[in-house]
Amino acid sequence: MDFELPEELRMLKTQLRRFVDEEMIPVERETCTDDGLKPEWRAKFEKRIKDLGLWMMEVPEQYGGVGMGLVASVVVWQELARTVALPSREHGILGPSVRNILYTLDGEMQEKYLLPVLRGEKRVCFAQTEPDAGSDPGGMRTTAVRSGDHYVVNGTKRFITAAGDADFIQLMAATDRSKGSRGGISCFLVDFGTPGVRLGTQYQTMMGDRPWEIIFEDARVPVKNRVGAEGDGFRLAQKWLGHGRVHHGARALGVAERCLQMATSYAKQRVTFGKPLAERQAIQWMLADMHIELEAARLLVYQAATKIEAGEDARNDAYVCKYYADEMAFRAADACMQIHGGIALTTDLPIEKMWRQQRSYRITEGASEVMKMVIARHVLKTY
Numbered sequence: 157m158d159f160e161l162p163e164e165l166r167m168l169k170t171q172l173r174r175f176v177d178e179e180m181i182p183v184e185r186e187t188c189t190d191d192g193l194k195p196e197w198r199a200k201f202e203k204r205i206k207d208l209g210l211w212m213m214e215v216p217e218q219y220g221g222v223g224m225g226l227v228a229s230v231v232v233w234q235e236l237a238r239t240v241a242l243p244s245r246e247h248g249i250l251g252p253s254v255r256n257i258l259y260t261l262d263g264e265m266q267e268k269y270l271l272p273v274l275r276g277e278k279r280v281c282f283a284q285t286e287p288d289a290g291s292d293p294g295g296m297r298t299t300a301v302r303s304g305d306h307y308v309v310n311g312t313k314r315f316i317t318a319a320g321d322a323d324f325i326q327l328m329a330a331t332d333r334s335k336g337s338r339g340g341i342s343c344f345l346v347d348f349g350t351p352g353v354r355l356g357t358q359y360q361t362m363m364g365d366r367p368w369e370i371i372f373e374d375a376r377v378p379v380k381n382r383v384g385a386e387g388d389g390f391r392l393a394q395k396w397l398g399h400g401r402v403h404h405g406a407r408a409l410g411v412a413e414r415c416l417q418m419a420t421s422y423a424k425q426r427v428t429f430g431k432p433l434a435e436r437q438a439i440q441w442m443l444a445d446m447h448i449e450l451e452a453a454r455l456l457v458y459q460a461a462t463k464i465e466a467g468e469d470a471r472n473d474a475y476v477c478k479y480y481a482d483e484m485a486f487r488a489a490d491a492c493m494q495i496h497g498g499i500a501l502t503t504d505l506p507i508e509k510m511w512r513q514q515r516s517y518r519i520t521e522g523a524s525e526v527m528k529m530v531i532a533r534h535v536l537k538t539y
């Protein structure tokens with residue numbers, strides 16, 4: 157068992173760390189507006205990412221990408237998460253956001269959807285959540301009813317990231333509501349511009365993300381736009397979610413490390429009642445807890461990434477990784493805020509933004525309680 161990163165990943169980490177420390181952190185409170193990354197910063201960061209050889213890092217080589225493995229991706233996500241210079245979701249500076257399911261397409265569908273996304277000509281969003289079905293997609297009410305060579309789609313999706321900029325939707329819809337997530341949900345690619353598909357409310361969130369509602373009213377979607385077999389959509393989507401959970405874990409490591417660095421350095425220099433905070437046991441224990449939990453999370457995240465990359469069944473590792481790392485990083489941001497006192501609540505420092513973002517990850521893409529529910533199933537089966 158080797159707990160060290162290989163030499164090339166250590167070098168990558170060092171290069172990225174320098175980029176983040178020198179070029180991102182100094183400007184991190186200037187780079188974003190409510191609409192996301194400002195175009196001038198996007199151009200600068202993209203150029204540097206290309207210089208570092210990380211553009212399209214996760215795209216397989218056969219499609220012109222770097223084809224980087226998951227462990228290497230963890231290194232990148234972790235380092236970039238040490239700054240709040242980028243929006244927390246879908247920042248796109250590592251290349252077009254390609255949903256993995258698109259790699260299963262071939263022929264005409266590949267030409268129409270995957271290749272334009274890779275060329276940056278089209279964008280896709282993922283629509284699963286609904287007003288009445290978030291954690292429990294089996295209860296979704298959006299239906300796709302077969303009618304000849306089309307499906308007729310009706311329903312409302314909610315909280316869909318980047319829907320306002322997307323050209324098409326990876327839609328999850330019920331083709332048989334009686335079966336729920338066990339064979340009743342199918343996946344479709346639906347073009348914006350299809351009659352009966354429109355954007356609804358755009359939500360403002362405390363993190364700055366502005367996800368959308370999408371409304372489907374008798375929208376006719378060709379049968380050939382179904383991805384995979386009818387009823388297989390949920391299983392297909394689940395197949396890729398392990399990556400997403402490890403991504404959460406990696407990002408959490410970056411946030412927690414930055415918080416620990418900031419909290420430690422502030423505790424050493426801030427004097428109250430005649431002594432630096434760092435000499436008070438109350439503060440030392442907070443720092444010690446942050447360190448212990450960060451080290452534990454690091455092992456969980458790299459373990460999950462290593463197993464997934466090796467093709468092992470790492471579903472439970474990915475749940476544990478997402479749950480523990482996201483909760484850990486929120487505690488770290490909260491402790492960092494407490495140690496800094498009032499100045500942490502201002503936008504002069506990145507702490508309040510990390511806190512807001514990290515708070516949101518305890519809910520989105522698998523809320524903590526739902527992670528625990530699935531982990532408990534594993535425990536009951538295994539022990």
Ligand SMILES: Cc1cc2nc3c(=O)[nH]c(=O)nc-3n(C[C@H](O)[C@H](O)[C@H](O)COP(=O)(O)OP(=O)(O)OC[C@H]3O[C@@H](n4cnc5c(N)ncnc54)[C@H](O)[C@@H]3O)c2cc1C
Nearest residue numbers: 282283284285290291315316317365367520521523525526
């Ligand atoms: C900024 C943002 C971006 C998003 N982007 C997307 C996107 O692009 N595409 C998309 O499809 N969705 C997206 N979502 C939706 C997000 O994934 C859901 O909000 C999330 O899955 C939780 O669903 P919910 O809000 O309906 O909460 P609910 O499922 O109603 O859960 C409410 C609370 O109850 C808890 N809970 C639920 N079930 C149980 C249980 N069995 N036992 C104990 N506790 C339970 C949950 O943990 C949670 O704390 C986004 C959301 C936000 C806020």
